[in-house]
Amino acid sequence: xxxxxxxxxxxxxxxxxxxxxxxxxxxxxxxxxxxxxxxxxxxxxxxxxxxxxxxxxxxxxxxxxxxxxxxxxxxxxxxxxxxxxxxxxxxxxxxxxxxxxxxxxxxxxxxxxxxxxxxxxxxxxxxxxxxxxxxxxxxxxxxxxxxxxxxxxxxxxxxxxxxxxxxxxxxxxxxxxxxxxxxxxxxxxxxxxxxxxxxxxxxxxxxxxxxxxxxxxxxxxxxxxxxxxxxxxxxxxxxxxxxxxxxxxxxxxxxxxxxxxxxxxxxxxxxxxxxxxxxxxxxxxxxxxxxxxxxxxxxxxxxxxxxxxxxxxxxxxxxxxxxxxxxxxxxxxxxxxxxxxxxxxxxxxxxxxxxxxxxxxxxxxxxxxxxxxxxxxxxxxxxxxxxxxxxxxxxxxxxxxxxxxxxxxxxxxxxxxxxxxxxxxxxxxxxx
RNA sequence: GGCCCUAUCGUCUAAUGGUUAGGACAGUUCCCUCUCACGGAACAAAUCGGGGUUCGAAUCCCCGUAGGGUCACCA
Numbered sequence: 272x273x274x275x276x277x278x279x280x281x282x283x284x285x286x287x288x289x290x291x292x293x294x295x296x297x298x299x300x301x302x303x304x305x306x307x308x309x310x311x312x313x314x315x316x317x318x319x320x321x322x323x324x325x326x327x328x329x330x331x332x333x334x335x336x337x338x339x340x341x342x343x344x345x346x347x348x349x350x351x352x353x354x355x356x357x358x359x360x361x362x363x364x365x366x367x368x369x370x371x372x373x374x375x376x377x378x379x380x381x382x383x384x385x386x387x388x389x390x391x392x393x394x395x396x397x398x399x400x401x402x403x404x405x406x407x408x409x410x411x412x413x414x415x416x417x418x419x420x421x422x423x424x425x426x427x428x429x430x431x432x433x434x435x436x437x438x439x440x441x442x443x444x445x446x447x448x449x450x451x452x453x454x455x456x457x458x459x460x461x462x463x464x465x466x467x468x469x470x471x472x473x474x475x476x477x478x479x480x481x482x483x484x485x486x487x488x489x490x491x492x493x494x495x496x497x498x499x500x501x502x503x504x505x506x507x508x509x510x511x512x513x514x515x516x517x518x519x520x521x522x523x524x525x526x527x528x529x530x531x532x533x534x535x536x537x538x539x540x541x542x543x544x545x546x547x548x549x550x551x552x553x554x555x556x557x558x559x560x561x562x563x564x565x566x567x568x569x570x571x572x573x574x575x576x577x578x579x580x581x582x583x584x585x586x587x588x589x590x591x592x593x594x595x596x597x598x599x600x601x602x603x604x605x606x607x608x609x610x611x612x613x614x615x616x617x618x619x620x621x622x623x624x625x626x627x628x629x630x631x632x633x634x635x636x637x638x639x640x641x642x643x644x645x646x647x648x649x650x651x652x653x654x655x656x657x658x659x660x661x662x663x664x665x666x667x668x669x670x671x672x673x674x675x676x677x678x679x680x681x682x683x684x685x686x687x688x689x690x691x692x693x694x695x696x697x698x699x700x701x702x703x
Numbered sequence: 704g705g706c707c708c709u710a711u712c713g714u715c716u717a718a719u720g721g722u723u724a725g726g727a728c729a730g731u732u733c734c735c736u737c738u739c740a741c742g743g744a745a746c747a748a749a750u751c752g753g754g755g756u757u758c759g760a761a762u763c764c765c766c767g768u769a770g771g772g773u774c775a776c777c778a
Contacts, residue, residue, distance in 0.1 A: 282778050317777055382776055408706055416776050423778050447707055447773045516726045537709050545728045585740045664737040676739040
């Protein structure tokens, strides 16, 4: 059995699309699982729409996602012209194709058409089983603009053959292209690769996912604070499932589990909320150091390491993390209002003041060099229990944070240090 | 419209002839809790319809219906 070679052949006519990413991922996973490789080439025969910047964008996206690929020799179809010419000539010579004088502009230039044998063609799809077509419906389709320039179907067949592609795994939208390509490939005497057509990713209205439905390029998800691990995990499970009830997978786990047999036949709707859930799960699994690194890369500035655990627990995306950093400015001086300290009057100002005074005394008993959340809690808890936790802890927490919402007061106290804590209590007392 | 593909909770899915049809996201309720977050528990929610085959069908077959894809000198 020959080495498995799969392929990812994007046309550089736009940013790396989320659907393309999943196709690339499935191709990579299949190759990895079977000890093969995925080759990448650019199908840029459409000269008007193909742009170098999109090639770079596609490569950058794959790198960001850590999806490995092998760049083909002469990866651009536009630069492989010499390779196609003999095949076109051979097809004409053998009578499988002919030149036809019918330029649509009436200029008299000649295109090359494939001589359709008008038969029934059956191929086996690894996901769908046998699929049959009557090729008569296709007519004598055009396979080259002229004797030197191949069109998509011809170029694909020749490229796949030259690159030793054994498995063609692509979107369901290519299923009706397959008979044409098999016809050409057999006329050329090439061996048929295995085919697998994976279901499409759908918008919430079940139509093909496109720009009008929101983000479709990986860049956009990246800039929304989605991390690569989460996108990979989510996309892998859209239209495929290894069975069982595990949801969180790493790329290397997926490499071991992937099989085409378990790929679905029906399209799947893209659900941003579930992606965000996966993102939060993967974010929580990052070490504090790694989280800080990602965050730095995302917002281009450092974050106080003491804040990292607090943010990691709360932010579902790096964008949310960024917003939380703005919000969690506890380390800077805070200001107090009576409304805040008394929970809008729910707690009597006099009581709040009394409690703060008592807490001040208790905190004085905690050693400066042992000012941990646990120690602080130990010192204050009995008093809070006795006096009513809400009445005691709310004023303390708002005193320390200056905000309605924040982490708990013990964590904050340890974060700020004993000296600052006592200063803030003083300041709050003055307001009350 | 022709051809092709598909069909389990709102969404992603498990169950490959025998389960009270399971899990996850979202939703609701409750617990934990000074707030936010985390965590825990529970509730609600599905086999597109009709015929077969079978002791037994979400699962196999047929017919409908619905959705999608594709019909370029684009890829």
